[in-house]
Amino acid sequence: MKLELGNFHVKDIQFGDVSKFSDGILYVNKEEALAVVREDEHITDADLVIAKPGDETRIVPVKEAIEPRFKVDGETPAFPGVTGDVAQAGFGRTHALKGCSVLAVGKHMGSFGDGLIDMSGEGAKYTLFSELINVCLVADNDEDFERNEQQKKNHALRWAAHRLAEYLGSIVKDDEPEEIEVYELGQMIKRDKAVEELPSVVYVMQPQSQMEEMGYNDLYYGWDLNHYVPSLVHPNEVLDGALISGSFMPCSSKWSTYDFQNNPTIKRLYDEHGKTLNFLGVILSNLNVSLEQKQRSAQAVSKLAKMIGADSAILAEEGYGNPDADFIACFVELEKAGVKTVGMTNECTGRDGQSQPLVTLDDMADAIVSCGNVSQLIKLPPMKTVIGELEALARDGLSGGWAHDEILGSSVKEDGSIILENNSMFCGDRVCGWSPKTMKEF
Template sequence: MKLEVGNFNVRDVVFGEKTFYENGRLTINKEEALQVVYEDDSITDADLVLAKPGDAIRINPVKEAIEPRCKVSGGVMFPGVTNKLVPAGNGRTHVLKGTCVLAVGKHWGGFQDGLIDMSGPGAQQTIFSETLNICLVADTNEEFEKQEQQKKNKAIRWAAMRLAEYLGNCVKESLPEDLEVYDLPPVDQRSDETNQLPRVVYVMQLQSQMLENGYNALVYGWDSNRMVPTLMHPNELLDGALISGSFMPSSSKISTYQHVNNATIKRLMSEHGKTINLLGVIVSNLNVQLEEKQRSAMFVRNIATTLGADGAIVCEEGYGNPDADFILVINELEDAGIKTVGITNECTGRDGRSQSLVDLSEKANAIVSTGNVSQFITLPPMETVIGELEALARDGNSGGWEGCVKDDGSIEMENNGMFCSDSNTGNHYKTVVEY
C-alpha cells in the first residue's frame, strides 16, 4: 500500500474574490465557502474568521480540528462519513500544510469542547496556536442538544469536514511543493534484512465509551463502540480513515487533524527497514464494562502474537475509566512477551501528587506522560474572542467552572479544557521532566 502526500506549504490565509492557492498564500472566497457549510439545513448561522499565530485571539468553544485536504487519486476524503465508503491509504492526497479548519460554537459549548489561545502563555498548551486557522463559527437548530452537557455537535463537525475538502480542492490539479511517500509492503513481502529487525505494532485506543451513536470516534464511518480490535495499515490512518468523536475532555481528545498527522506513526514508518519492522496498527476501543475491556485486550494480544510482534506502543485517547483498558492491554502484551511502551496523559491533581492513572500495574514500567489534565492555568485577557468565552464556564466544559472567567476576560482553568493539549499521538510541545 503506497500513499503519496503532496504538501502545499501555506504561509498566509486571506479572504478574496475566489478560492485559490499561490506562492504560499491561500485565498478564500468566503461566500462560496459558506455555501458548502449551509448545505446542511441544520446550520442556522455561520461565519468564517481567521486566526493566525501570534494574534491576540482566544477561540472557544472549539469542537474539532480538520486539515484541508483533497484526494487526487486512489479514494475519497472522509470515506464512509461525508463521502462513499472506499479504502483509504492508497494513491495521492494533496494537503494545504500549515492550515486548519476549526469547528467552533457561536454560543453553545459542552463538556468536550476546548479553548485555544493564539498567543501568550495559553499558546504553549496546544499545537493549534501554530496553525493558520480558518474558524467555522456556527450555530445550529439542534435545540435538543443545547442544554446537554455532552453534545454530538454533528452539524458543525460535518460542515467542517465539507469545508476542509472544499478548501483542499483548490490544489487538486496543482504540482505539490514537496512529496511525502508512505510505502509499507505486506508482511510476507519484506526483505530478509527487514525481517531480522524487531517486529513492532502500534495500538491506537480510540475513545468509544458512549452507547448512543454519534459521540464516539469513527472508523470508516463505523462507531468504534461497536467494533472489536482490528488490524489496519498505517496509511489508512494517515489518509483519513479515522474521524474524531465528539465525546472526551478536550485536552485528552485526538482531533481528526492529529489522526492524519500522527507523529508516532510517521516516526515508526520512517524507522521501518532501518531499526524496526513495523507490522501495522491495531485499532482498538475503550469500553465501560469490565468484560468488554477484557475482550478487547485479549483481541489486541491475539493479533499482536499472531503477527509475531516483539514490541508494541499503546496510545490511549483519554483518561479515567479508559485507564483500565490501557493497563489491561499492556498487561496482556507483556504477558505474551511483547515489550510495551504506553503513551497517555495523567490526572494527578493540581499539585501533581494524586495517583496518575485509575489503574496501575508493575508491568506498565515504560510509560510516556503527555501532561496532567488537572494542571492549573491562569490566562490573561485577549483582545478578540472567536466564539463565546462565557461557554467555558456556563456549559460544563471539563476544564472550566462558574467564576473561572473574570470580568476583564482573564481566565483560571484546568488543562482539561485546553483543546487537544495532551496529544497522545506525539504532536505537541510538552516534554516530561522527572523530579
C-alpha cells in the first residue's frame, strides 16, 4: 500500500473574497466555509476565528483538532465513514495543509473531554497546538439533551469541524504540493533478507473506546471502537483519516484526529524501517470496561503479534486510570509471549506526586516512557483575548478545572487568570510520541 502526502506549508491564514493558496498564505472565504459548517441543521450559531502562534489568546473549551486534508481523486472522502461513505484509506494521493489545524471550540457548552490552548506565554509549552495556525470553529448547537451533562458527544460540532477541514483541504486539490512524503509498506512476509534479519517491531495502539453508549468513542472508518476486536491495520490508514478522535477522555490524555494523522511514532518507525528495524505494521486494539473484556483484547493482541513474527512492540494507551488495566494486561501478555515491549503513557500521581502513577502495575512492565503527570497544577496569567468561553473551564466540569476548591477557590479568577490541572491542557501529554517533557531526579 502506497500513500503520497502532498504537503503545502502554510505560513499564514487570512480571510478573503476567494479561497485559494498563494505564496504560503491560505486565503479563506469565510461565508463559503461557514456554509459547509451549517450543512448540519443542529449547528445554531457559528463563526471562524484565526489564532496564531504568539497571539495573547486563550482558547477554551477545545473539543477536537484536525489537519486540513483532501483526497485528490475526488471520490474518496478525507475521513471515510465521517465526511463521506466508507472507502479504503491509506493509498493514493492526499493533499495536506501543514502548520495549521481546525479546532472545534464550544461557544458555551464545555465537557469533561474538552481542553485549553494558550497561544503564547507559559501555557503555550503545554500543547503542540500553540505552535500551529488554528482556524477556530466557534459554534453552538441545539443538542439540548446533553447541555447539562458533564460528558458530551459534541457530535454536531466535531462533525462540522471535519467537514471544514476537508473543505480547507480542497482549496489546494488542484495545486502542486511543495513536497511529497511517500509511505509505502509492503507485505509482512517474504521481505528482503537484509530486512528480515533486523529486529521486527509492531506498534500497538489502544485508542479510547470505554463508553458503552455509542457516540463518545474513537472511530475506525466511522465504526465505534467499543464494538471492535484487536486487528491488524496498515499504518497508512492511521495517517490517512481512517481514525477519528472521540469526545471521551480527560483532555491532556486525548489523541485528537490531528495526532492520528501525524502520528510521530509511525513516522519514526517508517524512517527506521530497513535500517535498524523491520516495521511490521499496527495492531489496533481498544480500551474496555470489564476485566474479562480487557483480558480478551490483551490476549488477542499477543496472539496477533506472535503470528506476524514480532520480536518487539511499542504499546501506547489513550488515557489513564481505568485504561491502565488494559495497558498493563496487554503489556504482560506480550511479554509472556516473548515480545519485548516498551510502553508509552502518562501518569496520575496526584498533585503532590505521591500517588501510584498507574492504577495497576506488573513487574513485567519494566520499560515505560512517561509523558507527564495529569494532576500537575498549572497557574497561568490572564490573556488579552479568549476564544470560546473562559467560564467553561470552571463551570462545565472540564477534567482539569473546577468551580470551587476549599483552598484554591475557582479555576477561573476575577482577573482572568486561571489555575488548573494539566488534565485540561488540550492533548498536552502527546502520548503519540512527540512529548517534549523529560524526567527530573530529586
